[in-house]
Amino acid sequence: MAKSKTVFVCQECGFESLKWMGKCPNCNTWNSFVEEVAVKSDKNVILSGNNEPKCIVNIKSGEHERYNTGIGELNRVLGGGLVKGSLTLISGSPGIGKSTLLLQSADNIAKRYGKVLYVSGEESEEQIKMRSDRLGVNSNNLFVLSETNMDVISLQIEQIKPIFVIIDSIQTVFKAAVSSAPGSVSQVRECANEIMRIGKSKGISFFIVAHVTKQGELAGPRVLEHMVDSVLSFEGERTEEFRILRTIKNRFGTTSEIGVFEMEEEGLLEVSNPSNVFLEETNFKQEGSIVIGIMEGTRPILVEIQALVSETKSVMPRRTVVGIDSARLNLILAVLEKKLKIPFYNCDVYVNVVGGLSIDGTFADLGLALALISSIKNKETKLDKMIVVGEIGLTGEVRPISYCERIVNEAEKMGFINIIIPERNIGKIKASKIGAYGVSSLREAVNKVF
Incomplete structure (x- = not known):
């Protein structure tokens, strides 16, 4: 018979305690403990003959089958496309365009490969339909379900048999057997365990939307990031037109690629040449402005700093940085003061990377x-249409x-x-x-x- 007991769980890191605590000893968050009922089962484990250890020599290996999402920038970030049976977690600020991007990719996959299920716990079917009309999404293989009960979602997946499922969002889904909110x-x-079981056993690809905290980090337990195969972060400001899709974790590709999108009325449009976009309004002869070259994965990008x-x-000058690590700025300022005798101790310093790129x-x-x-x-550069690239050491060498x-x-x-x-x-450098x-x-x- 199952035994139950009451525990207090930190909602930030998942730390469990037998009594309520004002401050979590694991993540140092205040007032984050919530009372939950933990159920332990006394059932004996039954070994299945189909799940036994195998010799690594006898295990077949090969390239994973991938789905083309129809969005080149999303394919780039995923490492070449959506891997069959993979779990991908995507996060971003509210209104950044997560649902728009997923609805567009779901429509493309549905038209090319088969049935796709879009599960929304935050919007009704009518709201999703309104967005789909605006985006021109009209595939007959795209199904929409407004549901938050994980057991009902699992049953619908069994009946529809989709190849791709979107859960929007994981924070709204619940299992009836778990007493917590x-x-x-x-x-x-x-719920993440249930999704992983369905995805891996049936070869269904999942996209899971996750909320973020005020600090921009993923909300919920860290175990969620460890369970999934890929973690994507959608960055940008709601008032700006450009969005950056960045890979934080990817078991099937590199984590250094980024995707650049432009938000328009008809949806997210991919930007195939980011350098041209970031330098569109650049004045090359201006004080305090330098064009630099960086590498994002396999793609060179030119951007104005x-x-x-x-x-x-x-007494305490300001150091305000947007798009660059503040510690790196302090290091550069120290080298300039020490090696070139340029005083910055009595100056406010503001640095910005144009276009919202980090x-x-x-x-x-x-x-x-x-x-x-x-x-x-207060000097302009002597060289016309100049670009600069290089690392600075603490001794002033490049x-x-x-x-x-x-x-x-x-x-x-x-x-x-x-x-x-x-x-x-x-x-x-070859002749150019x-x-x-x-x-x-x-x-x-x-x-x-x-």
């Missing part, structure tokens, strides 16, 4: 440093970067005529029309540009 740690964990340095009387890595170091110098000195040749080719294709790159990358200048130190780069 929908969205709680126990409910999310149990802007810096504004203004003198302040405040830059990881060290590709932007040299461009950021030159943008800061251009702003504080270190080489990877994939430099791809960035040079992208810059030449976009019409740039000058590029500043690390000296050690010059030998790897663009003028490549190699620099080995930060001071040498400043003399070349200004």
Whole structure:
């Protein structure tokens, strides 16, 4: 017979306690414990002959079968398409366009491969129909279900037999056997387990929508991220037209690819050439503005970085950064003060990456440093249509970067005529029309540009 007991579960990290606590000892969150009933079963485990350990030599391997979503940017982020039987978790701020993207991909898959089931726990069938009319979604193989009971959803999946299922969202789905409220740690964990069992046993691909916290992180237990095969993050501002789809985890591809979309009235439109979009309104002869080259997965992207340095009387000057790691900015400022004797201690510093793109890595170091110098000195660059790329070390040297040749080719294709790159990358650049200048130190780069 099943035994039940009362436990208190943290709704942020899933930590369990026998008594209520004001502060979670695991994640240090206040007032996050909710009382739940834990049920333990006394049933004996029955071993099945079909589920036995196998020798790894005898297990067949091969490429996973993938579905073409009909959206090139989404295929790129997923590693080439949606893998059959995979579980993908997608998160993003409210109104960012998650449901729009999934409805468009569901329509494309339904037209190409077979039945698709869209399960919504937040909207009625009529609301989804209104959106589908606006997006031009009209496939006969696309079915819509407004339901939050996981047992009913499982039954409908058994009857319809779809190849692709969308759950929007995991926080609204519940299992009747679990006494806690929908969205709680126990409910999310149990529903995710049920979805994983259906997907892996029947070869059905799942897209699971998840809510985010005020800090932009995935809401719910961390175990949800470990259970799924891929985790996607939809970034951007509701007031801006561009959206960035980024991979956080992917068992079937790289995690460094991004997809760029533009929000229009007829839905999300993929941007196949992000460099052209990010540089559309760039003024190449402007103080504090430098065009840099970065790599996002296998794709070179050119983007404008802007810096504004203004003198302040405040004891603690401001350091405001959008799109770049603040720790990296502080490192660059320290190198500029130490090696070039440029004072920033009495100045407010503002840095922005145009287009809403977030830059990881060290590709932007040299461009950021030159943008800061251009702003504080009120100087424009001497070179016309210039692009800058390079990493800065703590001693002021300019270190080489990877994939430099791809960035040079992208810059030449976009019409740039000058590029500043690390000296050690010059030998790897093939002959091209663009003028490549190699620099080995930060001071040498400043003399070349200004």
